[in-house]
Amino acid sequence: MVGRKSKPARHLIERGAIRRFAEAIGDSNPLWVDEEYARKTRHGGIVAPPTFPFTLPAGSNVREGLPIDLKKILHGEIEFEYRRPLRAGEVITCSAEIVDFYLKEGKSGVMSFLVTETRGVDERGEWVYKFRSTTVIRP
Amino acid sequence: MMFYEDVKAGDLIPGLVKGPVERIQLVKYAGASGDFNPIHVDEVYAQAAGMKSVFAHGMLSMAFLGQMLSDWLGLGGDLLRFQARFAAIVWPGDVITSTGKIVRCWEEDGEGRVEVEVESRSQEGTVTVKGKAVVRLPRRSA
Numbered sequence: 001m002v003g004r005k006s007k008p009a010r011h012l013i014e015r016g017a018i019r020r021f022a023e024a025i026g027d028s029n030p031l032w033v034d035e036e037y038a039r040k041t042r043h044g045g046i047v048a049p050p051t052f053p054f055t056l057p058a059g060s061n062v063r064e065g066l067p068i069d070l071k072k073i074l075h076g077e078i079e080f081e082y083r084r085p086l087r088a089g090e091v092i093t094c095s096a097e098i099v100d101f102y103l104k105e106g107k108s109g110v111m112s113f114l115v116t117e118t119r120g121v122d123e124r125g126e127w128v129y130k131f132r133s134t135t136v137i138r139p
Numbered sequence: 140m141m142f143y144e145d146v147k148a149g150d151l152i153p154g155l156v157k158g159p160v161e162r163i164q165l166v167k168y169a170g171a172s173g174d175f176n177p178i179h180v181d182e183v184y185a186q187a188a189g190m191k192s193v194f195a196h197g198m199l200s201m202a203f204l205g206q207m208l209s210d211w212l213g214l215g216g217d218l219l220r221f222q223a224r225f226a227a228i229v230w231p232g233d234v235i236t237s238t239g240k241i242v243r244c245w246e247e248d249g250e251g252r253v254e255v256e257v258e259s260r261s262q263e264g265t266v267t268v269k270g271k272a273v274v275r276l277p278r279r280s281a
Contacts, residue, residue, distance in 0.1 A: 017171075024164065024171035025202035026157060029209055041214050050205040050218050054198050055172040070176050071188035075197035079222035 006096040007059030015088040018048045047085035053129045058096035076134040083128055092120040109139030140215040143251025143276040152239040155207040159232050168199045195229035200268045204257050207237045216276045223270035234262045251276040
């Protein structure tokens with residue numbers, strides 16, 4: 001299971017998707033929504049909030065086929081690395097890989113931890129963000 | 140605009156209060172994020188899973204911390220690293236207060252780097268998210 005890789009998926013970073021995300025989290029920063037404002041900043045246009053990259057799916061689900069009950073999973077931890085903010089209108093290729101799996105004895109039994117690493121690469125072939133995310137599977 | 144020279148270890152960054160978290164916000168977040176795990180939006184399903192009700196996506200709680208950091212950075216700085224550990228569940232009705240404290244400042248490649256410890260707490264004082272961030276700040280002299 002560790003080492004299993006997703007297919008890549010190309011995503012156009014849509015202004016509307018960024019706006020809906022900003023509205024959902026209740027963040028009214030004009031950098032996420034106001035093109036005229038954002039154009040005058042050093043970003044040169046609308047950029048995405050820092051946790052937005054988590055919403056971009058890879059081309060296939062690396063957890064597909066694993067015996068994981070949706071009722072039992074919790075998000076444990078995540079760490080993002082950024083080279084720069086994600087810009088509206090750019091195309092990002094997103095892929096994921098399972099990088100670790102381990103068990104830990106908890107209060108209510110054995111908990112499983114599944115760690116995936118996802119990265120987004122721009123059209124020049126440079127990574128823009130990476131994140132390492134740990135899903136906890138309750139007993 | 141904020142510069143590296145304007146901050147030092149020990150400083151608190153401006154906090155942020157969000158909420159009360161409403162069920163409709165969980166629905167909006169599910170739609171905006173594409174995370175449709177019914178445990179966050181379907182009360183019957185959530186209770187069948189042994190939870191007292193639906194609860195917030197961890198990433199919604201992290202987004203509150205993200206908002207605090209980007210509000211603080213304004214137009215001058217960039218996030219380079221942002222880590223969060225989800226320590227307790229955020230329930231509908233919770234009011235979430237996020238805070239951050241600068242723990243380290245150093246220079247790298249002619250720019251400023253600042254590490255911030257961040258956390259969120261519910262109205263009862265329970266720590267819901269604990270994390271840290273590394274940001275890049277421009278230097279005034281540069």
